[in-house]
Amino acid sequence: MFGASDNEEDRRRFLRRVGLIGLAQVAGFGVLGARLYQLQVVDQRQYGELAEANRTMRQVIAPLRGRIFDRNGRIVADTVERFQAMVTPSLAGDLEAVLDRIHAIRPLSQDERRRVMEAARGQSANTSIVVIDDITWREVAALNFHALRLPGVHTQIAGERRYQTGPELGRIVGYMGRVERFALDDDPVLRLPTIKVGRLGVERGLEKQLRGQGGFVAREVDARRRIVRTLEQADPQRGRDVALTIDPATQKRLLARLSGHRRAAGVVLDIATGDVIALGAHPAFDASRLSAPMSEADWRKVREAQGDPLIDRASQGLYPPGSTFKMITALAALEAGVITRFDQIHCPGYVAMGRRRFRCWNRGGHGPCDLHRAIRESCDVYFYEVARKLGIRRIADMARRFGLGQSYDAGIEPIKSGLIPDPEWKRGRFGKEWYGGETLLAGIGQGYVLSTPLQLAVMTARLASGRDILPTLVRPRVDGVTQAKALKINKGHLAAVQKAMSAVVNEGGGTGKEARLNDQRLQIYGKTGTSQVARISSSVGRDQLPWRLRDHALFVGYVVDSAPRYAVAAVVEHGGSGGKVAAPLVRDIIADTVAIDAAARPVFDVSAGQRVAGGRARGRQR
């Protein structure tokens, strides 16, 4: 069988159709030609002969980035302005002669001259070349004064980010990097070739506020491409300044305390304001190093370093809160009315559910426990039973009211939101139903529950104050909160839980005795947590386990003098027992914090505008 390629009728039909397609193509090209004729010839003439010679040049001007101060008003991130002398070869005409004249104003080295001449040969004559990278204000004035004799020469301001953070504030302040991807609705400033944007910490979290508003200048240029006049101009608006709530002294002490452990993280909150006084993790890392170009080898070293120093464990580390979660379960139960604080539950050392046994940490059992004793001695069985009566939804609701399972607009990014599980989440994540046993585990802060040290500090501050404390690392606040609202928890219920938290530290049998301070004026409230990483058979001693399988040690606490002052949360990764390891750590952090008492001094007010120290004044003088 062969195709009917010799079929005359078919051939003629094909020729007709090819002819039609050909006509369509000719018409298409005709349309394009007509359109281009309109744009390139007709519209061109509209402006008359002047339009041939004159045209406007529009340039976007980058704004200067806002500064970042620490709590005391010292500058930690500054944009240093630098004046550059530029030349555009096509405007300059005789480039050598122009360089000679610049030389008369500010001597140019042979190297500088050679670099400019080489650059001029190697690129389009319309692209400006940097003649001198850093000139003084006086030289700018001189160049502008002689502008008529210096065709094609102009000066511009370049901004460069400088950090004076040190290892304590580096990761919180963050760093800047080039724009990786453009979106259609981007700020035109982002299209400037030299622009950088925040990549971590405050630089990223407050990118929009810090960046400011770009300006532009539209200039009319004549046929010889010299600037005739400025048509339109809008100055760029400097980005907003911010101050950190972090107190450098407290932060330094916190990091020193944390460095006693292999991997640890801690957060100190001012309960009255929600200000984060200190937030850090060990190993620490000065992220501002990443702003400067870095060799591939160095970058690999940083990335693969022991303990992932790039991750800020305080705001991004996810840990099961363990027993530090028990106050949430207790309050959920009291508020729901499924128990009263006097109800006793007998702890035989385990609870049976179906075929599974859920054990208490105390294998021998606590015997009869009421709420006070259950928190003081961290009885698991009590909370298994309470969780079973409550159901997961009421536990999850209460956890969210206390700031768990959510991110905060605290001024840094990224902040992890942790996880408060519920049946909807499980169905979406795994496509499976919720099991009753999972409610029991959630009731003691295990199972799917995950939280960051920052969230635990927020939870503690809310337990201490009964108010809706939201954390912030910057002033002015990003979330616009002026006054924390009451949580609408029954005062008696909250007081019962607080009393039990005091007993954890101060009464016999309390699991957090190590957190006690020898100071009559201060009272410490707290709760230990020892969160399980792997399920271990009872025959192996916990101390003999490999490090990575050991329990995380946690402690949350707050200190009260006449009123609740500071809330602290600390996690020691694979540290073992919360009572033995994390409780003394938090005691030391609280002692340091109270000794420095940063919250007694207000955060530096950026709107006052005074520059306290560091940095360089605009237009450096020689």
Next chain:
Amino acid sequence: MRAHLQIAGGDLTIGQKLLRVPWLAFVVMALIVCIGLASLYSVAGGSFSPWAERHVVRFLAGAGLMLVIAVIPRGFWLGLANPVYLIALVLVGAVLFIGTEGGGAKRWLSLGGVTFQPSEVMKLALILALARYYQWLGPERVSHPLWMIAPILLIAAPVGLTLMQPDLGTAILLSVIGLAIMFLAGVHLLYFLGGAAGVALAAPYAWSMLHPYQRKRLEVFLNPDTDPLGAGYHIAQSKIALGSGGLTGRGFMNGTQSQLDFLPEKRTDFIFTMFAEEWGFIGSLVLIGLFAALTLMLLVMASRCASPFSRLVIAGTGVMIFIYTFINVAMVSGLVPVVGVPLPLVSYGGTSMMTIALAMGLSMCAYVHRGQGMPRRIGVVV
């Protein structure tokens, strides 16, 4: 009669085949590539690196490939048509899952360190598959409703997948190329009129089925003036650049609009603006003239062929190059919305260059073997 209907190119030596290659078309292609070269040299601020040198290397590699394809007997390519189509379709589908994102849409695929756009290869595969289908079908059944199903599915599958990326530009290109081939194959005109009427009737209904956010996206897409700082800004800048070129242009390497970084994507999709600003309306006419010469030459070549496969491969390539050129130039001059279509042989980009080289190679192959008939049935089953 029977004698010269023999299959394969056995009666032509390689030398004879090379003599029959349409060298004039080859020269026109090379001239267009030279324009691309000059523009890329200018975009780099007067430097062969990094773009111009790679552009020329890609063209030389493509030209070699083209000649190799041209001398291989047609039967080989006919046999490859369906497997190539299936592979291309799988790759286009794979982009949705493992593709890398660029500019908001997943279009790129990375295989063994090489990144490319499967949707480019898809255009070629579609031409081949449709040409093979009509070769097999024969002229008497072309307009039978039952035999319309397969070609429509062949077109609809890749169009649907590229719409999901979402890549409206490629979806339009594929539809136009596919429909043009059906038209050239001789499908009755009433189908096209009926189809157009059907689309016109269904459009309002489809519109009402869309989510509000999808509608908004389409509105911005169809009318970029609603987003003046985004796409509209680019078109405004592009038009200013074209206008500033005037009749004779601003001169090589002196395009102010383009050199001063006002133009987006100036080495890829917007390279025509760059060229037209520097070489003026006269330059634009020369470039458009070269494209017109190339695409019309392909139609003439197609009309000299005997078998449906040869005719449709050549004419399909012509339509493809035309529609690329038309949409690209219409886009940068503000006639149609920005859809991200490169200018063939001029825009910087390896996949686009390869697609054109492969398509031209196949067309030349079809033309070289034009005197010979082809078997209708080939051993590869869909």
